[in-house]
Amino acid sequence: MATVPEAYHDLFEKPTIAHVTTVNPDGDRLLVNTERHRREARNAERDPHVAASMTDPDDDYRYLSVTGEVDEVTTDGAREHIDVLARRDTGDDYAVPIESERVILRIRPDDVITGQ
Numbered sequence: 001m002a003t004v005p006e007a008y009h010d011l012f013e014k015p016t017i018a019h020v021t022t023v024n025p026d027g028d029r030l031l032v033n034t035e036r037h038r039r040e041a042r043n044a045e046r047d048p049h050v051a052a053s054m055t056d057p058d059d060d061y062r063y064l065s066v067t068g069e070v071d072e073v074t075t076d077g078a079r080e081h082i083d084v085l086a087r088r089d090t091g092d093d094y095a096v097p098i099e100s101e102r103v104i105l106r107i108r109p110d111d112v113i114t115g116q
Contacts, residue, residue: 002112008064011054015089018054020105036075037100044070044105052107065113070105078102 020040034041044050048070056062079102086094 002066002068002109004064004066004109004112005114008114011056011064013088014057016054016057018052020050020052020107034103034105035098035100036103041073041103041105045073050105050107059116062116063114065115066107066109066111068108068110071108072104072106074104074106075101076104078104 049067050070051065051067053063053065079098081104082102083093086092
């Protein structure tokens with residue numbers, strides 16, 4: 001299993017946009033911000049291989065890319081977690097109506113690439 005370098009842990013603490021992909025049956029990739037009913041959650045259940053990347057909002061040339069597998073899908077703490085993320089990014093709780101159920105996809109990193 002790969003590890004995220006300590007020097008990049010701060011990207012998980014600031015309002016960074018992360019891009020997560022799953023594999024559609026036809027092979028297309030898509031971005032993830034998920035609820036149970038959304039395609040990305042359904043894709044991860046079918047094929048757990050995913051990739052995520054994020055660019056430092058303070059330095060466009062500093063990035064982190066992780067590929068791995070979803071090794072757990074859980075609802076435990078997922079609703080609270082989306083509020084934490086929303087408050088970090090906007091200062092307010094998550095304001096979008098939840099249509100189904102929030103889920104957290106826990107991804108085991110298999111490969112980590114960093115830039116700059």
